[in-house]
């Protein structure tokens with residue numbers, strides 16, 4: 001397989017800039033794998049929290065050209081084997097591994113004239129109800145964002161060390177949506193027993209990642225104190241992490257770019273269920289390509305938080321739609337998305 005790597009700066013729509021301090025733009029990597037007249041696409045959305053940079057991912061992918069050259073992919077088992085072997089080339093970058101894994105899935109599905117979902121799970125993808133996220137916002141921003149999300153069934157609010165419940169109450173009152181609150185590791189000083197009770201009364205379904213991963217040892221106490229389920233995000237990166245979650249978290253937010261692609265994401269969802277955990281699939285700021293791969297994983301999870309492409313002002317891929325919180329995939333072969341001309 002021939003490999004071609006591109007880097008592209010993506011910008012959020014004005015309304016959803018992550019914060020006014022940051023420009024909010026991201027650099028994502030797009031990978032083409034071509035063989036026998038078929039091209040498969042992959043993407044990575046490197047995130048600094050996991051020590052990933054676009055530059056690093058690009059150079060690791062380029063270094064893997066000879067690995068790609070020698071690959072012969074004919075079955076799903078070949079993809080799984082290539083995924084395991086690829087770690088030798090991509091370690092420690094799960095983002096690079098993700099882009100490569102996605103391109104293999106897209107390539108094989110296109111070659112067979114099937115959706116990736118049919119190839120992986122035996123059936124075409126169903127539409128997915130997704131959370132849409134409201135970041136930390138001042139009052140005016142919160143009003144405007146809430147207005148835009150009116151009628152959406154699921155809304156996630158980001159929280160910080162202040163654990164301000166007023167925005168949650170506001171969104172609950174205005175929209176009637178089911179809510180989730182993502183504490184982004186910042187609730188070390190928060191009384192989880194009290195706060196979870198108040199959030200439950202506002203219709204919140206779960207709390208995400210109250211403490212940083214370094215404090216996972218405190219999570220059994222937190223889980224016992226909370227009246228709401230608690231999902232891991234930063235505390236659950238890879239397949240191995242899932243094994244450590246029972247007794248600490250109720251479920252986990254897997255992301256393709258954290259764990260190394262669709263191959264491990266499907267395995268994590270399956271293993272999570274076996275352990276009695278609630279799997280969910282989330283995203284970074286990413287194009288319709290990575291979101292379309294997330295939709296495949298979402299067929300196996302209880303929740304999806306796949307608003308990344310919808311938040312973009314300049315999505316370089318087209319094919320799926322997000323209307324009123326419902327993601328509808330295209331049923332063309334592969335992930336069902338094509339680059340915008």
Ligand SMILES: [Mg+2]
Pocket residue numbers: 182184208209233234253
């Ligand atoms: Mg999160």
